[in-house]
Amino acid sequence: MSQELFVVNNVWMMVSIFLVFIMHLGFATLESGLVRSKNTVNILFKNSMIPPIGLLTYALWGFSLMYPGEAFAGGFFGFSGFGISLPEGGETSAYNEGYTFWTDFLFQGMFAATAATIVSGAVAERVKLGTYIIFSIIFVGACYPIVGMWKWGGGFLDTLETPFYDFAGSTLVHSVGGWGALAGIILLGPRIGKYVGGKTKPIPGHSMPLATIGVFILWLGWFGFNGGSVLSADPGAVSRVLVMTSLAAAAGALGAFFVSYSLFKSSDLTMVLNGILAGLVGITAGADQMSVVDSAVIGLVAGALVVLGVLLFDKLKIDDPVGALSVHLICGIWGTLAVGLFGELAGVDQLISQLTGIGVVGAFSFVFAFAVWFALKSISGIRVSETEEIDGLDMHEHKMHAYPDINAPANEVTRLENSTVEDKKKMPANVAN
Template sequence: MEQLTTSNVWMMVCTALVFFMHLGFALLEIGLTRQKNTLNILFKNIFIITTGLLLYAAFGFNLMYPGFEKEALGIFEFAGFGLDAPIKKDGTLDLSYNSGYTYWTDFLFQGMFAATAATIVSGAVAERMKILPFMIFTIIYVGFVYPIAGSWKWGEGFLHQLETPFYDFAGSTLVHSVGGWAAIVAVWLLGARIGKFKNGKVQAIPGHNIPLATGGVLILWLGWFGFNGGSVLSADPAKTSLTLVTTCLAAASGGVISAIVSTIMYKNLDLTMFLNGILGGLVAITAGADVMSPMDAIVVGGIGGILIVLAVSLIDKLRLDDPVGAIAVHLACGVWGTLAVGIFGKLASGAQFVSQLIGVGTYAVFCISTSFIIIFILKKTIGIRVSEKEEIEGLDTHEHGMTAYPDFRLNEH
């Protein structure tokens, strides 16, 4: 009982840390975009976490953890609506639900993950997507697509049942690339911001508050202690401490290597590339944080840092406009981190690498197709892009009727 209590408390602390990450995402997004769209981005982030939790309580949790039978195909199953914790005959909560935490803690911890996929898309489509179609997309993607995809591994579905099970410890693929694949589809269908590409050349559109973006990244790094540390699903001292060490080393390595590579390529010390390198290292290590050695983590994170710089350059060459670098961070490094499980660490083997490839390919097909269907239908019906006037003047005033930074001098007499 004492061990259960300790593990449950640790899981609740990790839940709070993952919740705190949503503040980090919000600050990063508003910092890397223009002042006139700040309130719009904050509104979307608040909508994602509130709606995401309600959807996860209504059916998402039971869609993601349906209890697939081992002999079943494990592609789709549903356990029912609402939350139904195991209760004893005397009316008390059955604490034998899991050796490390209670049913309620499990729901809340997993619910915090559910909203993250849509948050990734929010940053990629910033400054030019209508708020209503984004809200509709969030409801469908977080409510249905993410839980179904998650069930294939974490719900012990068919990817978990492979002869060599697909492995994704805390979500390099199940969370980050699920959001990343949707982000690249959304950016493609939406088009670039006005002024991003002129005469075939990429034009930088600076964010309005880099200090806020920096604070957001540091909050996200802190939150990753819960994201990865909580994914141990207990307070086991050896597993938890190793996971936190590999997580931190990968983040540091990703940041340093990204800064070095970007400086060599562009001859300037770019703080935003440094920041995204940290995030790329974190995303990359997330799939295998519990099975990597500290040195493995440094290598995996460092390669993630290289990928950030190369992916940002490639995205620009493809004339895709991602204001915050979400595709490079969450998709490129998410795929890399997932494949790295088959190359580095305790699980490294040819069979494991093949399983990782199968998992990456499966999620790519499912997420690209579902997100395309959702966003394409929205584009052809209600439209997904604001008008040129609204984009130039800012989404805050046109979508919300107010600004994040009012000029009080206008009210002076």
């Protein structure tokens, strides 16, 4: 490889790192928009902690768990030692036929943090902050790199007669986060007032502009998430992946709109936003293998599934404030299956391998997450008190508000509601109103 091509490949990989990094802002913005204003600081704090946790745990041991080299134990587990160290040839060597060791570490580390970010929104508005942080350290530091190694680190899923295929992580990132979220939701229970008298009560988020901005930031970031997974700046391969990624996102929006409108007779913005994300998650497993029609069909089905998934989880009284389970778990599974149904790898053998990977990764991730959540629940509890939940986590967990003028403490709100007109005339305008 020429020095010029090496530099170009490495630069594209670094640009992809920047794009994947900005996805954390997208998640933070989306999730904060879909929760109530009294929990905004809490959701932003959690999303601000995940990249540091992901990068540090990945540097200390996660990278060595995911890429153990020869230190395998039957293809199921491996560990090459604590910390990260330069390969032979030094820091500018063509470590992976086109980019440096440091570039590879940072790209993979950005992926690691995403799994815990998915959990953040699903358990929002009632989980203890400290408990969530501890769970994230364990989940990102152990569960994600172990299952990632099974495919991307040369583990047993990569050595099947027909290897399991997951181009950029529909299963290994998105459904892993989804399984972790499902375990947490089951043990946490629903938010107060969500399911009353056998009926589901909508608890809308406080800012649709924030949620919309978050989704478009995520769509932008996905160009690095999928485009960087080509692992080079190959013009044909990268261009194809970016086109298929965008077509699936577009079809996901339409699929969600058509299904939600036919069911609710309204143009539901949140369903369309989650439809875009559903299409992105769905195409992630096979973005390098699909045609234009394949990508559109995968996105269209994903958009429909995300709406049906929201209804299914509500029927089961599984309270997911942001729709993370429908987007990342259901559509992660669908996208992984789609590799065996569409595109260049379609066939019975590939479909069986895809089902194997989905089943093994899902079982391990759910059991691992459930065990961690259960242990934390037994030791210190995982849910805030009823008073804290009603007042909002911002006031109790952080002693601050995202919007100080409108997020007064609950007792202050009650006092204002009971005030007479004459009382309010004596108050500053921004308080009285």
